[in-house]
Amino acid sequence: MAKQINVALIGNPNTGKTSVFNALTGLNQKVGNYPGITVEKKEGICKLPKGLKAHIIDLPGTYSLNASSLDESVVIELLLNQQHKDFPDVAVVVTDVENLKRNLLLYTQIKDLEIPTILAINMADRMTYKGIQLDIPYLEKELQTKIALISTRKNKGIDHLKELITNYKALSTQACLEASEIDKPYFEGLQKAFPNQLLYKLWLVITQDVNFGTLERQDIDAIQDFKTKSKADLKRLQQKETIKRYQFINNTLKKGQTIDLSSAKDLRIKLDRILTHKVFGYLIFFGILMLIFQAIYDWAELPMEFIDGAFASLSEWVKASLPSGAFTDLVAEGVIPGIGGVVIFIPQIAFLFLFISILEETGYMSRVVFLMDKIMRRFGLSGKSVVPLMSGTACAIPAIMATRNIENWKERLITILVTPFTTCAARLPVYLIIIALVIPEGTLFGLSYKALTLMLLYLIGFVTAVLSAKLLNNILNIKSKSYFVVEMPNYKLPLFKNVALTVIEKTKSFVFGAGKIILAISIVLWFLASYGPGDQFNNAEEIITIEYANQNVSEDDLQQKIAAHKLEHSFIGITGRAIEPVIKPLGYDWKIGIALISSFAAREVFVGTLATIYSVGSDDEDTIKNRMAKEKHPVLGTPLFNLASGISLLLFYAFAMQCMSTLAIVKRETNSWKWPLYQLVIMTAFAYIVALIAYQVLK
Amino acid sequence: MHITLADIKRGEKGIILDVSSEEIPFKLLEMGCLPGNPVELLQVAPFADPMYLNINGTHLAIRKDTAKHILIELSDG
Known part of the structure; x- marks a missing residue:
């Protein structure tokens, strides 16, 4: 087996990090979740020169190594844990050539962790357009790294980046500035207490808010003694650290980067004038x-x-x-x-x-x-x-x-x-099929x-x-500060590859994620609808034949009546009829009741369920829509799906909380069962009342 | 003249003098909202809130509440 190296892609949001990931891995990628949390984990394989293979992880976008969210804490967790199986042999920090100053802040922090780091400067195709020039040799020297100037849009520089990844062993692991100068006595004391630990690592563990995930807690507990500084002091020190890093970056860029503003053209201003206009x-x-x-x-x-x-x-x-x-x-x-x-x-x-x-x-x-x-x-x-x-x-x-x-x-x-x-x-799908059945033709x-x-x-x-x-x-009586910071990125033409991959990925995860449930439920439903207890089900043929013995019924009609009788007395029919009294005021029969129950696994099951129920025992193969249109109200004999029951169903689906997966995610994100339970009870009760009113008024 | 960032008008530029780090998110500091850096108000949403700024080359939007805690000095041009 070829040797495989771990590569981590790190960068601020909006730097085109995902485009770089797509360019490196193509379709050789998979999206999953980090264990135990719902942060998306993207990884892929990239073939390198010299028969090497790289396992590439696209880490969530982050502005710095100071985590303020679960997504960002994933980055820190990985970079601090050398034992982690995904711990990078080499980090690629992706930056945007137009935002180099800000993007380099994260870069200097990664360098402090002494991980071999490559600086990828993306969107290099926009340099002339923006009047930007870079002195690459100077920047490489000051930043102690190798730089790959790339353009995922023009597909340039990717091979160079691959080459740099291949030769990762030649990269410097020196930090590019001495951040500890901001408070020398404090950091010297810290280092003395933990001579085997990396100073910046200790600092990160001390300053991080501890309310995220599964970060190795032993380290934090071990340095409890050093939490002598108050929170405000630490914050001040962090601010000093940030200023210090920016000073270094400013000095470096002063020599390494020239921007000729007169030759810069700005589409942003023109577009913003219209797109963020008050009207x-x-x-x-x-x-x-x-x-x-x-x-x-x-x-x-x-x-x-x-x-x-x-x-x-x-x-x-x-x-x-x-x-x-x-x-x-x-x-x-x-x-x-x-x-x-x-x-x-x-x-x-x-x-x-x-x-x-x-x-x-x-x-x-x-x-x-x-x-x-x-x-x-x-x-x-x-x-x-x-x-x-x-x-x-x-x-x-x-x-x-x-x-x-x-x-x-x-x-x-x-x-x-x-x-x-x-x-x-x-x-x-529920809306579409019901709208198709009950809403008349016509235009407005x-x-x-x-x-x-x-x-x-x-x-x-x-x-x-x-x-x-x-x-x-x-x-809700919750006091919290109104923070709001949103980056306004440059306008970009969407990259076809990125859009296509997102569409494929999301559609695929829907089809296979929800699909499994839907398929399983369809099969279970078929069994429940095809078998039943007692004489009514097992002797359906006899019962119906005797019942209609003296009437002039065609063979086909008889067969259908037998099938209907069987369904009514199957396991599913019994369940459906048990809940029928509750849903009858909404204009539904027991078949819809079954579809409603199965919808709690996933709403889209509704159509599949009805399709399965209606097709059991019917010989003529037909589309789902036609079958539903043929359904008659058991008492009135009018079409079951009419304007009143249709609108009632539409409104029920609009409001009811019918998705177990959503409830599970809400539980996870709010860290409590309280909120999902409120959602379930209040939304569903509201849906019932609205659907009831709609049917009673319209019928 | 010392004013806060919440007071400037569209198109005006200034230099950041001080930020009260207790009141504004650390993320904003990391994005370049630090003393000495230039700031320009590019656009405002209806009711002048939020504010669309260029701080030290970074384009971002913040609310007026936050801008109140950033002290600036107007500069020409």
């Missing part, structure tokens, strides 16, 4: 939102219909070609509709992530944060809540994780609590009624989220 800024943002909804509804419709049809024919084909029996039935009625119920969401999820990743990549998202902050603050939220609330339209789980960069705990908690109201992708202002209904549902979700935020803001 146009909001109009443009609203326009973009409209475009996204139009895309999700209209553009995705064709591929979705195709997928729906394809799976229906596949079922039919399986039934026709395989010998009939329980196994064929399981495949045709359980497995295939189950998989179909997952695959059908791919077009919409892909569109959603496409837009979100383009907005992030271009730097536009930060402008939205800026524009929305003051408005959101009125509701107890932050401008930064916009990103979770928008990502919430994909899935509440990443959205709740995205709240981590909200500095203020109260604003963050409120964002977490209300995000599940935004319309996630899992609700979309060039938009179809169906598209308008969908938009209205998104709006309801968002408005409910914001209003409940306002309510929570008044109820």
Whole structure:
């Protein structure tokens, strides 16, 4: 086996670190989680010259080694723990040529850890455009490193970077400045007490807030004696340290970098003038939102219909070609509709992530944060809540994780609590199929009624989220400082590779993550629907034949009546009918009841469940939609899915907390069962009441 | 004249004189909000809050509440 070296990519946010990662690893990457926490862990393999292989970790973006969030603490945890299996043989600090001054702060800290470090200066293609010149040999000497000037956009310098990684043993491990000069007696004493430890490491352990994760605590406890300085003193010392580092960086760049401002062109100013304008800024943002909804509804419709049809024919084909029996039935009625119920969401999820990743990549998202902050603050939220609330339209789980960069705990908690109201992708299939069934054709202002209904549902979700935020803001009594710092990155054309990889990655994790659950539930449902206890189920054929013996019923009708009778007395039918009294006032029958119950595993299971239930025992293979349209109300004989029951269902799904994974994530992020339980009970009760009113008024 | 960062108008520039480190997040210091560094107000959201600044070459937005704790001196140009 070829020797493999560990490489850590470290850098500030917005330096194109992920582009460098993508350029090095291509499709040889996987995204997982750090054990025990929900921080995303990206790693990949890169082939190097001389038969070497590099295992590359893309660490979360951080401004410094002073952790203020869980994501940042991951970086420190890895860099402080030499025993860690991912401990880097070499660190690559990725910087943006236009923000070198600030980006170098982190670099000087990494150097203090005496890890071999390469400085990658990214976006080098913009240097002439910005009038920037660098004296590389001088910078390499002062910063005690090797520099790779790269441009992921133009695909330049990557080979040079690989070469530097290959020769990592030649890199200096010297720190580039003496940070301990800020308080000599203190640091000398510290070193004397722990002669075998790296001074900067000790300093980091002392100054870090200790409320994160699994950082090796023995070290901290061992130097308890040295926590003699008060918190304020330590903070002052940290400030001195930062100033000292900046002095060094300023001096270095004074000689190593020249910027000719007269030749610099700035697109930022022109674009900002429009995009953050008091009127146009909001109009443009609203326009973009409209475009996204139009895309999700209209553009995705064709591929979705195709997928729906394809799976229906596949079922039919399986039934026709395989010998009939329980196994064929399981495949045709359980497995295939189950998989179909997952695959059908791919077009919409892909569109959603496409837009979100383009907005992030271009730097536009930060402008939205800026524009929305003051408005959101009125509701107890932050401008930064916009990103979770928008990502919430994909899935509440990443959205709740995205709240981590909200500095203020109260604003963050409120964002977490209300995000599940935004319309996630899992609700979309439920909405789409019910809208298709109950909303009439027709257009208003060039938009179809169906598209308008969908938009209205998104709006309801968002408005409910914001209003409940306002309510929570008044109820919750949490004092916390209103911190808000958001970087406004340069505008960039999105890199196709980055966008494509994000879309593929997120879609894949949805299909395989949610897909497993959906498939498993589909199979379980099929079993529960195909078997039952007692005489009513086992002797269904006899019972029905006798019942209709004197009536003129065709053979086909008889078969269908037998199937229906069997389903009603199967395990699932019994369960469904047990809860029917509770949901009857909302206009649902026991079949919908089963779908509601299974939705607690994941909302999107709804469609798959109905597909499975309706296809059990029915011979004619049909699309899910047509089957649902054929369902009749057991008493009234009118279509089961009509305007009243449809709207009631839509509203129930809009408000109810029906996602176990979201509850688990909320528990993890708030570190308490209290908040997820509140969400479950309050949201679901609210949903029930609203759905009840809607059905009773409309019926 | 000594004023706080919350008082400057769009397009005005200044030099940071002092920051009260208890009141502002450490992250802001690390991003270059330190005494001696230049600052310029580029854009404000409605109600002049938050403020979109260029501090020492870094473009960022902060709230007025935070800007109140940063003492500056106006400079020309």
